Amino acid sequence: MTSARTPCTVNKPERSTTIALLFSSSQADLLRLAARMGADADAEDIVAEAFFQLYKNWDELQSMNSAVGYLRATVRNLSRMRVRRLIVARRYADHQVAEPLVHSAEHQAIRRNEQQAVVTALRALPRRQYQALVLRHWMDLKEGEIAEAMGISVGAVKSHTSRGMTKLSEILNAAPK
Numbered sequence: 001m002t003s004a005r006t007p008c009t010v011n012k013p014e015r016s017t018t019i020a021l022l023f024s025s026s027q028a029d030l031l032r033l034a035a036r037m038g039a040d041a042d043a044e045d046i047v048a049e050a051f052f053q054l055y056k057n058w059d060e061l062q063s064m065n066s067a068v069g070y071l072r073a074t075v076r077n078l079s080r081m082r083v084r085r086l087i088v089a090r091r092y093a094d095h096q097v098a099e100p101l102v103h104s105a106e107h108q109a110i111r112r113n114e115q116q117a118v119v120t121a122l123r124a125l126p127r128r129q130y131q132a133l134v135l136r137h138w139m140d141l142k143e144g145e146i147a148e149a150m151g152i153s154v155g156a157v158k159s160h161t162s163r164g165m166t167k168l169s170e171i172l173n174a175a176p177k
Helices: 012-036 043-056 066-094 105-123 127-138 143-150 154-174
Strands: none
Touching (some): 012 043, 043 066, 105 154, 127 154, 143 154
């Protein structure tokens, strides 16, 4: 047996009056619900959107009594969506580069000089230390991959990397600035 769905048959002026009455009687509860769901800053916007959705979808309601339940469900869903959007936005913002996209000529010249100093200091290292540091920090390889590429043990990679970093720091700190 199929259940016949009887839409809420109220003409538009009566619909508006009914929704206005619902608004005055349930707005405070819906605002508290939105705030509890984490949308405290946007609670009023969420409640307003819920009432708009109710007005728009009024003909799909099964009865006038289901309007309050519809509003609660809509407020909950809109609040959850807002919280999810904020979480995604924060993750995205955390991954953004803090430096400006276009640097001044002075900044670029200083950076080029610093990079040149690092390259010069790297060339002063023993060959194995140089290779280990380049593979680790420029090629972003893991220790096992470096060991395989260089034909040495992982322990030797750790040793070359550590000694290379120490020597590189000494060379860069001793260089005139």
